[in-house]
Amino acid sequence: MAILVDEQTRVLVQGITGYQGEFHTRQMLAFGTKVVAGTSPGKGGSTVHGVPVFDTVEEAVKETGATASCIFVPARGAKDAALEAIASGLDPVVIITEHIPVHDAIEIVAYARQKGVHVVGPNGPGLASAGRCKIGIMPNHLFQQGKVGVVSRSGTLTYEIVAALTRAGLGETTAVGLGGDPVVGMTFVEVLELFESDPETQAVVLIGEIGGSAEEEAAEYIARRFTKPVVAYIAGRTAPPGKRMGHAGAVISGTEGTAQSKIEALRAAGVAVADLPSDVPGLLQEILGSSGNS
Amino acid sequence: MKLFEYQAKEVFARYGIPVPRGTVITQPGEVDNLSLKYPVVLKAQVLVGGRGKAGGIKIAGSPQEARAHAEAILGMTIKGERVRALLVAEAVDIEKEYYLAFTVDRSARRVVAVASEAGGVDIEEVARATPEKIVKAPVDPYLGFQPFQARALGRRLGLTGRTLTEFAGIAYSLYRLLREEDAELAEINPLALTNGRLVAIDAKLILDDNAAYRHPDRPADQEMTELERMAKEHDLSYVELDGDIAIIGNGAGLVMSTLDMVAHFGGRPANFLDVGGGASTEAMKQALAIATRKPGVRALFVNIFGGITRCDDIARGIVENRPSVPMVVRLTGTNEEEGRAILEAQGIRAFTDPVEAAREAVQLCAGRVQEVRHGHPR
Numbered sequence: 322m323a324i325l326v327d328e329q330t331r332v333l334v335q336g337i338t339g340y341q342g343e344f345h346t347r348q349m350l351a352f353g354t355k356v357v358a359g360t361s362p363g364k365g366g367s368t369v370h371g372v373p374v375f376d377t378v379e380e381a382v383k384e385t386g387a388t389a390s391c392i393f394v395p396a397r398g399a400k401d402a403a404l405e406a407i408a409s410g411l412d413p414v415v416i417i418t419e420h421i422p423v424h425d426a427i428e429i430v431a432y433a434r435q436k437g438v439h440v441v442g443p444n445g446p447g448l449a450s451a452g453r454c455k456i457g458i459m460p461n462h463l464f465q466q467g468k469v470g471v472v473s474r475s476g477t478l479t480y481e482i483v484a485a486l487t488r489a490g491l492g493e494t495t496a497v498g499l500g501g502d503p504v505v506g507m508t509f510v511e512v513l514e515l516f517e518s519d520p521e522t523q524a525v526v527l528i529g530e531i532g533g534s535a536e537e538e539a540a541e542y543i544a545r546r547f548t549k550p551v552v553a554y555i556a557g558r559t560a561p562p563g564k565r566m567g568h569a570g571a572v573i574s575g576t577e578g579t580a581q582s583k584i585e586a587l588r589a590a591g592v593a594v595a596d597l598p599s600d601v602p603g604l605l606q607e608i609l610g611s612s613g614n615s
Numbered sequence: 616m617k618l619f620e621y622q623a624k625e626v627f628a629r630y631g632i633p634v635p636r637g638t639v640i641t642q643p644g645e646v647d648n649l650s651l652k653y654p655v656v657l658k659a660q661v662l663v664g665g666r667g668k669a670g671g672i673k674i675a676g677s678p679q680e681a682r683a684h685a686e687a688i689l690g691m692t693i694k695g696e697r698v699r700a701l702l703v704a705e706a707v708d709i710e711k712e713y714y715l716a717f718t719v720d721r722s723a724r725r726v727v728a729v730a731s732e733a734g735g736v737d738i739e740e741v742a743r744a745t746p747e748k749i750v751k752a753p754v755d756p757y758l759g760f761q762p763f764q765a766r767a768l769g770r771r772l773g774l775t776g777r778t779l780t781e782f783a784g785i786a787y788s789l790y791r792l793l794r795e796e797d798a799e800l801a802e803i804n805p806l807a808l809t810n811g812r813l814v815a816i817d818a819k820l821i822l823d824d825n826a827a828y829r830h831p832d833r834p835a836d837q838e839m840t841e842l843e844r845m846a847k848e849h850d851l852s853y854v855e856l857d858g859d860i861a862i863i864g865n866g867a868g869l870v871m872s873t874l875d876m877v878a879h880f881g882g883r884p885a886n887f888l889d890v891g892g893g894a895s896t897e898a899m900k901q902a903l904a905i906a907t908r909k910p911g912v913r914a915l916f917v918n919i920f921g922g923i924t925r926c927d928d929i930a931r932g933i934v935e936n937r938p939s940v941p942m943v944v945r946l947t948g949t950n951e952e953e954g955r956a957i958l959e960a961q962g963i964r965a966f967t968d969p970v971e972a973a974r975e976a977v978q979l980c981a982g983r984v985q986e987v988r989h990g991h992p993r
Contacts, residue, residue, distance in 0.1 A: 396825065424797060458892070531871070535722070566887055567870060
């Protein structure tokens, strides 16, 4: 098992003929992902790395049985692309695109909820189930099938920590990049719920950052319901209030969204919070080692 | 992007939201030519909060008094921000102050209307002390905020009669403004009852930068420093901070954690700079130029985890625009060997471990401080 995507997932790439779409389709195929179709309005009938291209999602799904989508369409067309994927019932819909206006993201998420579809992103690296299926742009070579679930608001920092988990021999089940925007589809809590019921996932690494209160909500959920060990890392301890630190969502507004508040909430929920990203595997090994001996 | 109060009020007026009569001035002498009824309020136009407490808001009963206040406030610096403009507006008698805003609720992932009978003060404070005085209404993006919902919100504040219908009209317009102008926040605090009418005494608008392409007529962002503006032109994400170790990395989370690591070892980051995913040699050269341009930078720390970004592209950027300040490079990931070779050919050693590299960067900077103190700059 793993969560959200596995060997059965059949991926459609929206915006497959663009530079990013073309490049990452090749990478996903190399990872072993079943990329079965692409869309690019007006370019139906062509192929990209042997993958057939369609004009509409509806046709692509009918012809290829695609079950999930990966969106590389530029921000101006991204809302339309996401709504098109949701309307066809693809699940999950993974939005890589950066700089989508927040009101567009709100419409995407509202429609997805109504249709019961999982949206991952926007403005994230996507997700990968080690050895099974990758949707998005995470580097292929980092992953090793194992026992740790990873959920994060960051891209590169996730790669850094996944690489460290692999080096430490722990390996991963699924890594999910939620996206760096203020409004994103899946939340920490929703992903934790899936990890809770995934038998292969023995522990979870949660990577948060300043802005919003998603980590505090995760802490509340962990204290109440989550039975597996969690190690967290929160980026942005030194970030000044009012400044957007790269991600549109990484901003402390007033007194809300500080790293300190998130760290305190997580610690109060019994989560081990690492001071440095490189401390994460060691903390996990301590926890897993002690529970494994009992 | 945050707008100045006077800019936000111009937008409000376009949507039919009543604001007091007023004019913006940049020179004290302009006070003499205003056709406003006295008394007037003079308000410093700054983007930071707390201008009232800092002496940036004054009432004047006569043109002489107004001119004196204008002279004092123009040129003041409030929390590091120079006052370049003043809004002079007719003062009004306030009977009651309300609060009204539409904002993006990140947890609910939709817009929410927030209103309170306790306006005129910091709303976060009201939320803490008397949460029962705040009413909220989530907005379905596909339904929008309809007039009946606006009236219901007003009733929850206990409004009746003409005040209720005026409030509903203003709330309806404010939501329309939020959506049509692509704002993240549209706030009126206070929304004041004055001579039986509701008027927006203050106005706050934060516009969504990601939607700028839909609004070619937007004013320029006044909040950015020159270096931040330069970085934006090159698609780099840069935030100026007040330390002395310049930081460059790829990915917002990684760069934030790099700042934290530097601080963890006792260093002070001079900036946040994210070269972005798949950064080219050219982007790296620009990043180096911008990060080292800030006065007072004594050392540079480059932290790259190659994914889509290739280490050799980054290394080429470094050798082609080698900075004059001492530098620590951490390089790992895609094409690491090639990148390392390019740097080593120029005598630059690259770290693999980010923690070791951060420690080294802090030490290097501290050493540089010592050298300067002893009068032997390199």
